[in-house]
Amino acid sequence: MFVVWLSLLSWSTPASAMPDGLYARLDAKDPPPVIEVAPGDRKSVPPVPADKQGAIRYAITRDVQVDLAATAQWQVLPDGRELGFVRILAPTATNLSLSFSRASLTDGSRMWLEAANGTHALPRPITGDQASGGELYTPLVSTDEVVVAIERAAGASLPILELTGIHVGVRKFGHL
Secondary structure (H helix, E strand, O other): OOOOEEEOOOOOOOOOOOHHHHHHHOOOOOOOOEEEOOOOOHHHOOOOOHHHOOOOOOEEEEEEEEEHHHHOEEEEOOOOOEEEEEEEEOOOOOOEEEEEEEEEOOOOOEEEEEEOOOOOEOOOOEOOOOOEOOOEEOOOEOOOEEEEEEEEOOOOOOOEEEEEEEEEEOOOOOOO
């Protein structure tokens, strides 16, 4: 298992594809926490098992154990909703995706994933329809640094987001 550490890195607030101007809510003087994992490169890709010869590996999974909702930096909006932000960084990755052992976005909670530089984002938020208490695997985001934004309704409990894997892309994967 790889060690996960939280650090504060320089932060900018690019234009965002996320609705409601979520990036505008980020405070450059008080950046959100960062989960950083070891970078990936083609040399570090494990060998293909003998029964799967010819298969091409596109990513390396970095095992982590992080309660994403508890780690997030939360802000209260004027209407009482709360937004939590976490950044995930894997230097030199071509893309990132996340896996959760348990994910429950209830009470109208939503989650967005977007490249920190604003160049690529999931087209729709992840909602309770996709995350109702079981495992969750997110689509790829073309970046080596992703911002995870979590929205919850006023007075709602923290969503359950047990992050257990960060999939670090080592090769481009088609057109994203």
